[in-house]
Amino acid sequence: MRCSAKKKAIYTAIEKIAAPFCEKIICISDAERQSALDKKICKEDKLQVIFNGVDIEAYENGVHGAVKREDLNIPDDAFVVGMVGRMSPQKAPDVFVKMAKQVKEKVLNAHFIIVGNGNQEAEIRKYVEDNGFSNSLHITGWVDKTLQMSARRWIAK
Known part of the structure:
Protein backbone atom coordinates (compact mmCIF):
# COMPACT_ATOMS: atom_id res chain seq x y z
CA MET A 1 0.00 0.00 0.00
CA ILE A 50 -8.07 -16.45 -5.16
CA PHE A 51 -5.72 -14.95 -7.71
CA ASN A 52 -6.73 -11.64 -9.22
CA GLY A 53 -7.05 -11.92 -12.98
CA VAL A 54 -9.00 -13.27 -15.89
CA ASP A 55 -8.97 -16.94 -16.85
CA ILE A 56 -8.41 -16.51 -20.57
CA GLU A 57 -8.94 -20.19 -21.33
CA ALA A 58 -12.46 -19.97 -19.92
CA TYR A 59 -13.30 -17.46 -22.67
CA GLU A 60 -11.35 -18.92 -25.60
CA ASN A 61 -14.46 -20.38 -27.17
CA GLY A 62 -16.45 -17.18 -26.70
CA VAL A 63 -16.71 -14.16 -28.92
CA HIS A 64 -13.57 -12.07 -28.62
CA GLY A 65 -12.38 -8.99 -30.34
CA ALA A 66 -15.36 -6.64 -30.13
CA VAL A 67 -12.71 -3.92 -30.31
CA LYS A 68 -10.19 -4.76 -33.00
CA ARG A 69 -6.70 -3.43 -33.62
CA GLU A 70 -7.97 -1.46 -36.59
CA ASP A 71 -10.57 0.26 -34.39
CA LEU A 72 -7.70 1.70 -32.35
CA ASN A 73 -5.28 2.16 -35.28
CA ILE A 74 -2.92 -0.47 -33.91
CA PRO A 75 -0.82 -2.18 -36.61
CA ASP A 76 -1.07 -5.97 -36.92
CA ASP A 77 2.60 -6.39 -36.01
CA ALA A 78 2.48 -4.14 -32.93
CA PHE A 79 3.44 -5.38 -29.49
CA VAL A 80 0.44 -4.60 -27.25
CA VAL A 81 0.37 -4.23 -23.45
CA GLY A 82 -2.82 -3.50 -21.53
CA MET A 83 -4.14 -2.48 -18.15
CA VAL A 84 -7.70 -2.87 -16.92
CA GLY A 85 -8.66 -0.61 -14.04
CA ARG A 86 -9.82 2.84 -13.13
CA MET A 87 -7.32 5.63 -13.43
CA SER A 88 -6.98 6.47 -9.76
CA PRO A 89 -4.08 6.30 -7.29
CA GLN A 90 -5.18 2.90 -5.94
CA LYS A 91 -4.69 1.28 -9.35
CA ALA A 92 -1.39 3.10 -10.08
CA PRO A 93 -1.90 4.00 -13.74
CA ASP A 94 1.15 6.24 -13.38
CA VAL A 95 3.28 3.13 -12.90
CA PHE A 96 1.75 1.62 -16.04
CA VAL A 97 2.52 4.65 -18.24
CA LYS A 98 6.05 4.99 -16.83
CA MET A 99 6.59 1.34 -17.74
CA ALA A 100 5.06 2.07 -21.15
CA LYS A 101 7.58 4.87 -21.73
CA GLN A 102 10.47 2.52 -20.94
CA VAL A 103 9.09 -0.22 -23.18
CA LYS A 104 8.39 2.25 -26.02
CA GLU A 105 12.03 3.38 -25.94
CA LYS A 106 13.15 -0.21 -26.66
CA VAL A 107 10.18 -1.58 -28.65
CA LEU A 108 9.28 1.04 -31.21
CA ASN A 109 6.12 -0.74 -32.42
CA ALA A 110 4.67 -1.05 -28.90
CA HIS A 111 1.14 0.16 -28.17
CA PHE A 112 -0.55 0.45 -24.78
CA ILE A 113 -4.20 0.18 -23.81
CA ILE A 114 -5.92 1.33 -20.64
CA VAL A 115 -9.42 -0.04 -20.21
CA GLY A 116 -11.14 2.24 -17.74
CA ASN A 117 -11.49 5.85 -16.76
CA GLY A 118 -10.96 7.91 -13.65
CA ASN A 119 -9.81 11.14 -12.10
CA GLN A 120 -6.19 10.71 -13.23
CA GLU A 121 -6.99 10.48 -16.93
CA ALA A 122 -5.91 14.05 -17.75
CA GLU A 123 -2.67 13.57 -15.81
CA ILE A 124 -1.98 10.29 -17.65
CA ARG A 125 -2.69 11.84 -21.05
CA LYS A 126 -0.41 14.81 -20.26
CA TYR A 127 2.45 12.52 -19.18
CA VAL A 128 2.13 10.47 -22.36
CA GLU A 129 1.95 13.57 -24.55
CA ASP A 130 4.91 15.21 -22.77
CA ASN A 131 6.91 12.03 -23.34
CA GLY A 132 6.04 11.71 -27.01
CA PHE A 133 4.06 8.50 -27.27
CA SER A 134 0.44 9.67 -27.21
CA ASN A 135 -0.17 8.02 -30.60
CA SER A 136 0.69 4.68 -28.94
CA LEU A 137 -1.57 4.94 -25.87
CA HIS A 138 -5.23 4.04 -26.27
CA ILE A 139 -7.77 4.69 -23.51
CA THR A 140 -11.06 2.90 -24.09
CA GLY A 141 -12.93 4.42 -21.18
CA TRP A 142 -15.47 2.51 -19.13
CA VAL A 143 -16.44 -0.93 -20.47
CA ASP A 144 -19.63 -2.57 -19.20
CA LYS A 145 -18.83 -6.18 -20.07
CA THR A 146 -15.38 -6.56 -18.57
CA LEU A 147 -15.58 -10.35 -18.35
CA GLN A 148 -15.66 -10.47 -22.13
CA MET A 149 -12.38 -8.61 -22.24
CA SER A 150 -9.22 -10.67 -22.26
CA ALA A 151 -5.68 -10.42 -23.49
CA ARG A 152 -6.80 -12.31 -26.59
CA ARG A 153 -9.28 -9.54 -27.33
CA TRP A 154 -6.54 -6.98 -27.68
CA ILE A 155 -4.28 -9.08 -29.84
CA ALA A 156 -7.05 -10.25 -32.13
CA LYS A 157 -6.62 -9.44 -35.80
Whole structure:
Protein backbone atom coordinates (compact mmCIF):
# COMPACT_ATOMS: atom_id res chain seq x y z
CA MET A 1 0.00 0.00 0.00
CA ARG A 2 1.13 3.48 -0.82
CA CYS A 3 0.13 5.38 2.27
CA SER A 4 1.50 6.59 5.56
CA ALA A 5 2.50 4.24 8.36
CA LYS A 6 -0.41 5.64 10.40
CA LYS A 7 -2.95 4.66 7.70
CA LYS A 8 -1.38 1.21 7.37
CA ALA A 9 -1.71 0.73 11.14
CA ILE A 10 -5.36 1.81 11.04
CA TYR A 11 -6.16 -0.58 8.16
CA THR A 12 -4.38 -3.42 9.96
CA ALA A 13 -6.37 -2.72 13.12
CA ILE A 14 -9.65 -2.69 11.18
CA GLU A 15 -8.76 -6.01 9.53
CA LYS A 16 -7.93 -7.58 12.91
CA ILE A 17 -11.20 -6.35 14.40
CA ALA A 18 -13.26 -7.60 11.42
CA ALA A 19 -11.51 -10.98 11.03
CA PRO A 20 -13.41 -12.83 13.81
CA PHE A 21 -16.69 -12.00 12.05
CA CYS A 22 -15.58 -13.63 8.77
CA GLU A 23 -15.66 -17.28 7.77
CA LYS A 24 -12.94 -16.70 5.15
CA ILE A 25 -10.74 -13.81 4.13
CA ILE A 26 -9.95 -13.67 0.44
CA CYS A 27 -6.40 -12.73 -0.57
CA ILE A 28 -5.60 -11.95 -4.21
CA SER A 29 -2.02 -13.25 -4.07
CA ASP A 30 0.31 -15.40 -2.01
CA ALA A 31 2.13 -12.20 -1.00
CA GLU A 32 -1.11 -10.72 0.35
CA ARG A 33 -1.79 -13.94 2.26
CA GLN A 34 1.71 -13.85 3.75
CA SER A 35 1.26 -10.19 4.70
CA ALA A 36 -1.94 -11.08 6.58
CA LEU A 37 -0.08 -13.84 8.44
CA ASP A 38 2.87 -11.55 9.21
CA LYS A 39 0.50 -8.92 10.62
CA LYS A 40 -1.39 -11.60 12.58
CA ILE A 41 -4.72 -10.60 11.04
CA CYS A 42 -6.09 -14.09 11.55
CA LYS A 43 -5.13 -17.77 11.58
CA GLU A 44 -3.88 -19.37 8.39
CA ASP A 45 -6.93 -21.60 7.90
CA LYS A 46 -9.16 -18.54 7.54
CA LEU A 47 -7.20 -17.21 4.56
CA GLN A 48 -8.08 -18.26 1.02
CA VAL A 49 -6.06 -17.18 -2.03
CA ILE A 50 -8.07 -16.45 -5.16
CA PHE A 51 -5.72 -14.95 -7.71
CA ASN A 52 -6.73 -11.64 -9.22
CA GLY A 53 -7.05 -11.92 -12.98
CA VAL A 54 -9.00 -13.27 -15.89
CA ASP A 55 -8.97 -16.94 -16.85
CA ILE A 56 -8.41 -16.51 -20.57
CA GLU A 57 -8.94 -20.19 -21.33
CA ALA A 58 -12.46 -19.97 -19.92
CA TYR A 59 -13.30 -17.46 -22.67
CA GLU A 60 -11.35 -18.92 -25.60
CA ASN A 61 -14.46 -20.38 -27.17
CA GLY A 62 -16.45 -17.18 -26.70
CA VAL A 63 -16.71 -14.16 -28.92
CA HIS A 64 -13.57 -12.07 -28.62
CA GLY A 65 -12.38 -8.99 -30.34
CA ALA A 66 -15.36 -6.64 -30.13
CA VAL A 67 -12.71 -3.92 -30.31
CA LYS A 68 -10.19 -4.76 -33.00
CA ARG A 69 -6.70 -3.43 -33.62
CA GLU A 70 -7.97 -1.46 -36.59
CA ASP A 71 -10.57 0.26 -34.39
CA LEU A 72 -7.70 1.70 -32.35
CA ASN A 73 -5.28 2.16 -35.28
CA ILE A 74 -2.92 -0.47 -33.91
CA PRO A 75 -0.82 -2.18 -36.61
CA ASP A 76 -1.07 -5.97 -36.92
CA ASP A 77 2.60 -6.39 -36.01
CA ALA A 78 2.48 -4.14 -32.93
CA PHE A 79 3.44 -5.38 -29.49
CA VAL A 80 0.44 -4.60 -27.25
CA VAL A 81 0.37 -4.23 -23.45
CA GLY A 82 -2.82 -3.50 -21.53
CA MET A 83 -4.14 -2.48 -18.15
CA VAL A 84 -7.70 -2.87 -16.92
CA GLY A 85 -8.66 -0.61 -14.04
CA ARG A 86 -9.82 2.84 -13.13
CA MET A 87 -7.32 5.63 -13.43
CA SER A 88 -6.98 6.47 -9.76
CA PRO A 89 -4.08 6.30 -7.29
CA GLN A 90 -5.18 2.90 -5.94
CA LYS A 91 -4.69 1.28 -9.35
CA ALA A 92 -1.39 3.10 -10.08
CA PRO A 93 -1.90 4.00 -13.74
CA ASP A 94 1.15 6.24 -13.38
CA VAL A 95 3.28 3.13 -12.90
CA PHE A 96 1.75 1.62 -16.04
CA VAL A 97 2.52 4.65 -18.24
CA LYS A 98 6.05 4.99 -16.83
CA MET A 99 6.59 1.34 -17.74
CA ALA A 100 5.06 2.07 -21.15
CA LYS A 101 7.58 4.87 -21.73
CA GLN A 102 10.47 2.52 -20.94
CA VAL A 103 9.09 -0.22 -23.18
CA LYS A 104 8.39 2.25 -26.02
CA GLU A 105 12.03 3.38 -25.94
CA LYS A 106 13.15 -0.21 -26.66
CA VAL A 107 10.18 -1.58 -28.65
CA LEU A 108 9.28 1.04 -31.21
CA ASN A 109 6.12 -0.74 -32.42
CA ALA A 110 4.67 -1.05 -28.90
CA HIS A 111 1.14 0.16 -28.17
CA PHE A 112 -0.55 0.45 -24.78
CA ILE A 113 -4.20 0.18 -23.81
CA ILE A 114 -5.92 1.33 -20.64
CA VAL A 115 -9.42 -0.04 -20.21
CA GLY A 116 -11.14 2.24 -17.74
CA ASN A 117 -11.49 5.85 -16.76
CA GLY A 118 -10.96 7.91 -13.65
CA ASN A 119 -9.81 11.14 -12.10
CA GLN A 120 -6.19 10.71 -13.23
CA GLU A 121 -6.99 10.48 -16.93
CA ALA A 122 -5.91 14.05 -17.75
CA GLU A 123 -2.67 13.57 -15.81
CA ILE A 124 -1.98 10.29 -17.65
CA ARG A 125 -2.69 11.84 -21.05
CA LYS A 126 -0.41 14.81 -20.26
CA TYR A 127 2.45 12.52 -19.18
CA VAL A 128 2.13 10.47 -22.36
CA GLU A 129 1.95 13.57 -24.55
CA ASP A 130 4.91 15.21 -22.77
CA ASN A 131 6.91 12.03 -23.34
CA GLY A 132 6.04 11.71 -27.01
CA PHE A 133 4.06 8.50 -27.27
CA SER A 134 0.44 9.67 -27.21
CA ASN A 135 -0.17 8.02 -30.60
CA SER A 136 0.69 4.68 -28.94
CA LEU A 137 -1.57 4.94 -25.87
CA HIS A 138 -5.23 4.04 -26.27
CA ILE A 139 -7.77 4.69 -23.51
CA THR A 140 -11.06 2.90 -24.09
CA GLY A 141 -12.93 4.42 -21.18
CA TRP A 142 -15.47 2.51 -19.13
CA VAL A 143 -16.44 -0.93 -20.47
CA ASP A 144 -19.63 -2.57 -19.20
CA LYS A 145 -18.83 -6.18 -20.07
CA THR A 146 -15.38 -6.56 -18.57
CA LEU A 147 -15.58 -10.35 -18.35
CA GLN A 148 -15.66 -10.47 -22.13
CA MET A 149 -12.38 -8.61 -22.24
CA SER A 150 -9.22 -10.67 -22.26
CA ALA A 151 -5.68 -10.42 -23.49
CA ARG A 152 -6.80 -12.31 -26.59
CA ARG A 153 -9.28 -9.54 -27.33
CA TRP A 154 -6.54 -6.98 -27.68
CA ILE A 155 -4.28 -9.08 -29.84
CA ALA A 156 -7.05 -10.25 -32.13
CA LYS A 157 -6.62 -9.44 -35.80
